Amino acid sequence: MSFPHLQSEVYFPDSLIESLEELLQGYPEDKVFVVTENNTERLCWPLLASNSVLNKLPRLVIGTGEESKSTDTLIQVWQFLSDNGADRKSLVINVGGGMLTDLCGFAASTYKRGMHFVNIPTTLLSQVDASVGGKTGINFNGFKNEVGTFALPQKVYINTEFLKTIGEENNKSGFAEMVKHGLIWDANHFEDLKKFDLDKMNLNELKDLIARSVVIKEHFVLNDPTEKGIRKALNFGHTAGHAFESYAMKKQKPMLHGYAVALGVIVELYLSCRKLNLKETIVKEVAVWLIDIYGKFEIDTDDFQPLYQLMTHDKKNEGKRINFTLIPEIGKFEIDINCGREEIFEALDFYRTL
Numbered sequence: 001m002s003f004p005h006l007q008s009e010v011y012f013p014d015s016l017i018e019s020l021e022e023l024l025q026g027y028p029e030d031k032v033f034v035v036t037e038n039n040t041e042r043l044c045w046p047l048l049a050s051n052s053v054l055n056k057l058p059r060l061v062i063g064t065g066e067e068s069k070s071t072d073t074l075i076q077v078w079q080f081l082s083d084n085g086a087d088r089k090s091l092v093i094n095v096g097g098g099m100l101t102d103l104c105g106f107a108a109s110t111y112k113r114g115m116h117f118v119n120i121p122t123t124l125l126s127q128v129d130a131s132v133g134g135k136t137g138i139n140f141n142g143f144k145n146e147v148g149t150f151a152l153p154q155k156v157y158i159n160t161e162f163l164k165t166i167g168e169e170n171n172k173s174g175f176a177e178m179v180k181h182g183l184i185w186d187a188n189h190f191e192d193l194k195k196f197d198l199d200k201m202n203l204n205e206l207k208d209l210i211a212r213s214v215v216i217k218e219h220f221v222l223n224d225p226t227e228k229g230i231r232k233a234l235n236f237g238h239t240a241g242h243a244f245e246s247y248a249m250k251k252q253k254p255m256l257h258g259y260a261v262a263l264g265v266i267v268e269l270y271l272s273c274r275k276l277n278l279k280e281t282i283v284k285e286v287a288v289w290l291i292d293i294y295g296k297f298e299i300d301t302d303d304f305q306p307l308y309q310l311m312t313h314d315k316k317n318e319g320k321r322i323n324f325t326l327i328p329e330i331g332k333f334e335i336d337i338n339c340g341r342e343e344i345f346e347a348l349d350f351y352r353t354l
Ligand SMILES: NC(=O)c1ccc[n+]([C@@H]2O[C@H](COP(=O)([O-])OP(=O)(O)OC[C@H]3O[C@@H](n4cnc5c(N)ncnc54)[C@H](O)[C@@H]3O)[C@@H](O)[C@H]2O)c1
Pocket: 037, 039, 040, 043, 044, 064, 065, 066, 069, 096, 097, 098, 099, 100, 102, 122, 123, 124, 125, 126, 129, 130, 131, 132, 133, 134, 135, 136, 144, 145, 162, 163, 164, 165, 166, 167, 170
């Protein structure tokens, strides 16, 4: 199955093995490497290991989880490439979620000043977001994605079979980014996402929805690769979302990124109503739908100031000005809408009383 409307090399192959065999023909036999992590080695690699050529490729298995997105693991990947004689004509195949594709994309984009890499994203979040768009990086000095590059993978291969093992929470987390795509760019996509049954997870239906989300993400990436302007649309839900994410972490009730984004979307829908006249009925309807899926991280009025503070620390803002991407209606957006403390408190109060 192919999606000709996709503008860069993102594929939804019927046979991932055949596509990889074809890809390998473009590289010297001993110059292709694979990186997996503990979970994807156990749960995803077996889908490819039946192919003896693939299974013979030198393979590095790194640690799982966000804490592996570190300088230590980065060095491990560089060391592996160096020990195995990788050069600028070599290829790394990244098999994993966003942690792995970010880290290994960074490793590949810096090794010998840049070598080829392809992503095989294995979580919904990485399929609709992390593996597409060319942002790579690692966490450093306590900050997320502090060091990184813009580097595009040669190809991205998306296979929904991998999603069978990732569990409800991780699937829902990725789904929130898709909801965001619909809200900023495509009202039909949003409506179809609303109809999608997350409990049944029909993978064929999901494949089509993923493809539409990828097209939306690509639209912004292609038109603004280094996030100087309209790519900021993709930040919808994220200014408030990152604040929820950090605050939950501080309170030792960590929440997955997509869950925080969903709550951030609610706050920013309210601000969209206040600043851009998004219909109040839409704000309420979408908020109730999202809480139904993601549950509610309870806050009270004492939490407003620390949440606001976290928003001002968002690295995309200078000083105390808080710039949001907001939507005047579903499927449209405006960037750099400046909101003040009172408006943000009001939005948090709307969320609190839902
Ligand atoms: N580059 C970008 O544009 C971009 C965009 C969004 C997020 N990100 C990054 O992506 C990361 C989050 O992505 P993620 O949620 O995929 O994280 P992740 O890679 O840590 O995966 C989440 C969990 O799922 C497991 N897993 C992966 N595939 C699996 C499978 N098929 N079956 C069972 N378990 C599986 C992982 O081992 C991990 O425990 C963050 O580091 C974030 O910064 C990057």
